[in-house]
Amino acid sequence: MALPSATLLAQAILAGLFTGALYGLLGLGLSLSWGMLRQINLAHFALAFLGAYLTYELSSRRGVDPLLSLVFIVPLFFALGAALHWVLTRFRVSPFNSLLVTFGVTVIIEALLQWIWTADYRKLESSYAEHKLRLGPLFLPLPELITLGLGVGISLAVWVALRRTDLGKAMRAAAEDAPIAAAFGVNQNALALMLSGLNAALAGVAGVCIALAYTLSPSQIYAWIGVVFAAVMLGGLGRPLGPLIAGCVIGVTEAVTMAVTAPSWAPLVSFSLLMLVLLARPGRVA
């Protein structure tokens, strides 16, 4: 196997960062709901694809700018997430069963997507895709740059919000020890509803990014689960910057592996990494 040129390698690293940002954006909501609400929300991926298809629909049929569709998607998804959370707490679903229930939701959403948009591949043709910035010999596609910007911006914003604002501190306290936090006047139920709404809204944002850069098909929902879970676990549960950093590490290693060997080897990196983390440092996760 020949070592690729420096330009190719740099382009691979850049591509890895772009994918990594999307892993991070998808993983953020997952990590927060697992780490702070003890819910393993498989439906997160389905929601992201629902968001992607809605963006596609709004843009290609109604001519709404993909980024403008966020105005519509964010509140809608906030409501969806809060509703799902309400059901899960209403029936006192255990963390493990939350995974099964949200798998059921995933299957239903998948069927819905297939019903409305069929199983054919769809690609959003937006004006963003035509812009390609150049940085020396490197290409910077605009949709990916937007994803990177949103990923970094949102992760940082959530990090600051959880650390610095009273609301964020209350959320962390409730996640750590709900009864004690409640005794100090934290309205844990309202916060949990808000947080799960936020997580679903994050899935919606990730969905817009997916629509901008990727080809859509309902079965693609499952393609993301493994690698995003790897990013979430590597990043540490409930840490806002974790998925982004871990996602970028995974993205870059994958992209470099693809450039050096064959693309089909890429999954080996992330999943071996995930297995190693689970076996060597399970405490980081649990």
Added chain:
Amino acid sequence: MKRSLLLILAAGAGLATVPWLGLPAFYESILYLVLHWIALATSWNLLSGYSGYFSFGHGAFFGIGMYTTATLATRFDIPFLWTLPAAGAMAALFGTLLGAVAFRVQAVRAELFSLLTLAATFVVATLILNTPIDGGPGVYMSAVPVPAIGPTASGTFYLLALAVALLTVVAALAVYHSRFGTGLFAIHDDEDVAEVMGVPTFRYKLGAFALSCGLAGLVGGVQALFISYVTTGDTFTIALPLTVVLMAVLGGTRHWAGPIVGATAITLLLYSFTGGDTAIIGKGLTGLVLIVVILFMPEGLLGQALKWWQARRGPVAAVPPAPATAPAAASARRPIAGAGEVLLRARGVRKSFKGVQALRGVDLELRRGEILGLLGPNGSGKSTFINVASGHYAVTAGAIEFDGRRISGIPAHRIAHGGMARTYQIPRPFAHLTVLENVALPAMFGAASLDRRRAEAEAWQWLAFTGLSERAGALPGELNLHQRKFLEFARALASRPQVLMLDEVLSGLTPSEIDEAVALIRRIRDQGATIVFVEHVMRAVMALCDRVVVFHRGEVLAEGEPREVMQRPEVVSAYLGQAMAPACAELADEAPMPAGVAEPIHA
């Protein structure tokens, strides 16, 4: 069990005649699918339903089986039927390897185990895809001859699937009723307690995983030739394990027949919606069914049905098997052989938790036949000592010898076999086992190692001894605190231990319940057990203990005869604080104990 086995074999024999009935081949392929999923879901349930370790890697082992058969049959021209045992063995081998690593790590439980096995699926898939095993284009098996077992090819596949399904279901039934199965169910409810009661948890989990994977591999072997074109993309999906989980959960994971119900229901549901748009409806319905079942019937269809059935028949009257055996346990005082010799010896035992030193060099001796009280303020290391001695925690340094053998550093279940039993301060019964089963378990797995029938007879004795006979058929959740504490006693006693360690068995009990418990402990000692007694209720300590050891900040502060030790100034100051010490030491002659020690015990 015999009746279930006969029922399965009769159903199998009946189903085996189908290919000769002259039905359209279409029926055989539906039945093939049903049997295929029954075998997969049942094999998954063997590990995951019974022990609670939900594997999401079932697709990996199924796929390993598929590729083993595909490779052997196409590259090495081995006759198809001969490749099947290899497919099972290969999958079992990989399961054993993964399990041997995963089960060593204590924290890899529940959802972490699920993720680990899911990740393993994709690692295996990538390796197969990129090596000559597959190489990318997939493996065509159209040239492999189908053995002529049935009258037609589809009949042959149907019969093969039937055989594999029968084998899997019989294996699940056998494990369900065996000692192995009982151990797995205990692991499901509380793995740490199961280990301390003598269940070899590592070996059992590994065994169940290997069996589960091996059977999945066998299913994969048959499926490989059935579809005759094997690709990694279609084999190693996340959909397969999720479907299997859905089927088992739908039917009920705590019963051997649960996955059969679930697999049949889902397969037929999906089959009735094949083709075009209706397939989407079928898919959506499966999702809906999963949600509804978990929210409204967490025990699954079969679990719920069994519950209704039992409720209709009324509670099963719990009757001890033979009244003659009951009073044996409560017999008169047994002479204690070798009373007074050292039975348990701790030397320089240290235990730290990430820098917090819970024990800093404890030396103590326990003599055969005595009741040794472990005293000390909260956080002084008493309970940690019990956890270390029973093998629940490993020592950081130092050594513990029991009956002349070193026990520090060996697994807890082997310490239990050696004759050590303990209770938990906060009772930790196995939530899904009845009171009787809870007590029979340590008799089966502890020092006594009885078979199930004799263990249950033994359990009845200890239930009578602790006054719980009436509640034998109840689940632990239905007991009050007092009864749950006594259940802890009965469980510890049922293993017939040499040393019984009681961790605050009296806390939270009313004064009259305490008197009852103290009388019980006396009777236990009279039968020849040596007792370590951690307690804050001082009047009970004074009434029962031959000797006491006082712990303070992880070290032994004092040791000796109870009344004398409790008057020592350093002990008083440890309990009441430094500033008070001089005054208390003076008072000690008149009122030696902080709280009500002088009260007589009505034992």
